[in-house]
Amino acid sequence: MKGAAFWEPLEGGKVKCTLCPRECVVAPGRRGFCRVRVNREGSLYAAGYGETVSLAMDPMEKKPLYHFYPGSYILSLGCNGCNLACLFCQNWQISQSDVPTTRVSPQELVDLALRHRSVGLCFTYSEPLIWFEYILDVAPLARSRELKIVLVTNGVINPRPLEELLPWVDAMNVDLKSMRPEFYRKLSLGPFRDAVLHTIEEAHKAGVWVEVTNLVIPGHNDSREELEELVDWVAGLSPSLPLHFSRFFPHYRLKEAPPTPIETLAWAWEMAREKLEFVYVGNVWNPQWSTTYCPGCGKALIVREGYSHPQIYLQDGACPSCGKSIPLVM
Numbered sequence: 001m002k003g004a005a006f007w008e009p010l011e012g013g014k015v016k017c018t019l020c021p022r023e024c025v026v027a028p029g030r031r032g033f034c035r036v037r038v039n040r041e042g043s044l045y046a047a048g049y050g051e052t053v054s055l056a057m058d059p060m061e062k063k064p065l066y067h068f069y070p071g072s073y074i075l076s077l078g079c080n081g082c083n084l085a086c087l088f089c090q091n092w093q094i095s096q097s098d099v100p101t102t103r104v105s106p107q108e109l110v111d112l113a114l115r116h117r118s119v120g121l122c123f124t125y126s127e128p129l130i131w132f133e134y135i136l137d138v139a140p141l142a143r144s145r146e147l148k149i150v151l152v153t154n155g156v157i158n159p160r161p162l163e164e165l166l167p168w169v170d171a172m173n174v175d176l177k178s179m180r181p182e183f184y185r186k187l188s189l190g191p192f193r194d195a196v197l198h199t200i201e202e203a204h205k206a207g208v209w210v211e212v213t214n215l216v217i218p219g220h221n222d223s224r225e226e227l228e229e230l231v232d233w234v235a236g237l238s239p240s241l242p243l244h245f246s247r248f249f250p251h252y253r254l255k256e257a258p259p260t261p262i263e264t265l266a267w268a269w270e271m272a273r274e275k276l277e278f279v280y281v282g283n284v285w286n287p288q289w290s291t292t293y294c295p296g297c298g299k300a301l302i303v304r305e306g307y308s309h310p311q312i313y314l315q316d317g318a319c320p321s322c323g324k325s326i327p328l329v330m
C-alpha cells in the first residue's frame with residue numbers, strides 16, 4: 001500500500017494527518033474522516049491510491065470549465081471518500097459511502113487518456129485532494145505526454161501540500177460554497193472556508209487556470225448581502241476570473257430547501273456582471289447564462305446549449321468584432 005504524505009506520528013501508535021485542515025488523529029487500524037487514509041501499525045497509508053470508482057470522457061464544459069480548452073473532452077475519474085460531508089452532496093454515493101473500485105495505475109491512466117485523445121486528466125466526482133499521492137504520481141507522466149491536469153475540488157487542503165501540488169495542476173474549478181464559515185461548519189461539517197479562499201488565491205497566483213462555482217441554496221447562502229460579498233471577493237482577485245452560479249435542487253440530506261428560484265439566479269447574474277467579466281449560471285436551461293460575451297463590445301463569443309459542441313466565434317483568442325483579447329486557455 002502506498003505510504004501517505006503529510007502526517008506525524010503520535011503516542012500510542014496514533015498518527016496525525018496534516019494533508020487537510022481537519023488534521024485527523026487516526027488510531028491504529030482506523031481511517032481518517034475522508035475514509036481513504038488509514039493507520040497501519042503507526043504509519044499512515046493512502047489506501048485509496050489509484051482506486052477508481054468512475055472513469056468517463058466528459059465535456060470540459062461539464063466540470064464546469066468554460067475558459068479552458070472550450071469544446072474539448074477530458075478523461076475524468078474519481079475515488080471514494082471526501083474530507084467534507086455536505087448535506088447537499090451531489091455525489092454522496094461515492095463521497096460518503098464505499099462503492100467497488102478498480103485499481104488504475106498512473107501509467108494505465110495516461111495510456112487510456114492518450115488512446116481516447118483526451119486533452120488531459122480530470123480528477124473529479126468526489127474530492128481529488130484526498131488522492132494527493134496518486135495525482136502527484138500521475139502528473140509527471142501526464143505532463144511528459146502533454147496531457148493537462150485538471151481538478152474539480154472543494155479546495156480544502158493545508159498550505160504545504162497545496163504548494164507541492166500546484167506546480168502540477170493546469171486548471172481547477174473550486175467550489176466556493178459560501179462566504180460564511182458557519183455555513184461550512186453546519187452544512188459541510190467542516191469550518192474550512194478560509195482554507196478554500198487560500199486555495200483559490202494561491203492557485204490563481206501560481207498561474208493555474210481557476211474558475212469558481214457557487215451553489216446557491218435558498219435560505220442558506222442566497223442572501224443578497226452574501227452573494228455580493230462573494231462576488232466582491234472574486235472580483236478582488238481578478239475581474240476576469242469566471243464565476244459559475246449553480247441552481248440547487250433538493251437532494252441527499254438537504255431536502256427541505258426548495259430549488260433555487262430563477263429570479264434569485266437572474267438577480268445574481270446581473271449583479272455579478274457589474275463587477276466580473278465572465279458570469280455563468282449552471283443547472284438550468286438558459287443559453288444566455290452560459291454564453292461567453294466579449295467584455296469589450298458585448299458580442300457573443302462562445303455560445304453553449306448544453307455541455308457539448310459550443311459554437312466558438314473567437315479569432316486567435318480575441319473578439320472578432322472589437323479585437324479584445326479574451327482570457328482563456330486553448
Ligand code: SF4
Nearest residue numbers: 017020023024032034
Ligand atoms: S485528508 Fe482525510 S485523513 Fe487527512 S486530515 Fe483530511 S480528512 Fe483527515
